[in-house]
Amino acid sequence: MKRIAILGSTGSIGTQALEVIAANPESFELEVITANNNAELLIAQALAYKPNVVVIANENLYDKVRDALQHEPVKVYAGANALNAVVEMGTVDMVLTAMVGYAGLLPTIRAIEAGKQIALANKETLVVAGQLVTALAKKKGVNIYPVDSEHSAIFQCLAGEFHNPIEKIILTASGGPFRGKDADFLRTVTKAQALKHPNWEMGAKITIDSASLMNKGLEVIEAKWLFGLKNDQIEVIVHPQSIIHSLVQFEDGSIKAQLGLPDMKLPIQYALGYPQRLKSDFPRFSFLDYPQLTFEQPDLSTFRNLQLAFNAMERGGNMPCILNAANEVAVSAFLREEVGFLEMSDIIESCMAKVPYIANPSYEDYVQTDREARERSAELVHK
């Protein structure tokens, strides 16, 4: 029985994780759920799934959540510090990091310091501070189980092969809603068009990242740290059907892939349940429904964000942190319809050129870099 804390239970990953936990009561116990602003859903989840602790990050909503749950046997806390504290509780075995963005970094570090196993959905944590976080996990003997479907696929291909060196990994990308389009088209796309992903239902930020291919760039950096790879061991291939979730090539030339319908519940369940494969009733894949699985090169000159992510990884140090912060600001501005789709890349590129580079950042350097990159990017949004 694993006792689970879900950071970000009201999001796309969080709500699916709750379903997985509820469907496997013999394997999982829900200990903690958290949200940022969505107090209504958090209250409804507390009533339905009966965790022992609830945290609302926005302190202004504390009274509302506490009042609604006053007759329930559940503790209610508020604020970002409470998020950092609940992951350390003795009653938690595993923390699912399903918050979006940089805000996931500190609670993940706290959870690792407290020796909790991590099911990692929050890829931004490894993009911003992959070296620091993976070194800390190693020191503490903590495993980081990937939830991202591509990284879960690679992890599943590696099961039973951990002693065999990887030659390279191949991350698949759907190509998003604008696959095959040129820059003239992208200049005019709207928020509504960008929020329509062909294969996956996800939160708004990752959906925009998928449309701009930044999501794949973040995943490349995430993979580097999760699997201890050199930069030239990571390839990206566009696979529009999203059936092959990623592949590993070993030193004998053999390639292993993991396949399935696009459904995040499977990688969530695999990460929570590892090393067991729990029985599920998720829809099954049939080859006859997909007689053609196709592959293309990603278009790095039109989808510049992916190239910028490769550049940030090559440069190392605090550059991926700068990339991430600038991207978070640019995506929020795009979602508020303050900048166009292609302007997001301009903001990120310019921010990467302006924020001071640090080759070997400490945690404090990452915090400072994130702050500075956000300020610079905000200026670029409003110029």
Ligand code: NDP
């Ligand atoms: P959502 O936007 O759907 O959900 C985000 C969750 O985080 C919500 O519970 C939200 O609370 C909470 N949250 C947001 N900001 C803060 C904050 N500052 N402090 C505390 N809590 C916060 O995101 P997704 O579920 O789509 O994605 C979550 C993470 O998982 C991301 O890092 C994403 O890249 C990754 N991921 C997602 C996939 C997917 O299919 N969705 C696939 C692979 C990875 P509230 O609801 O109150 O705003």
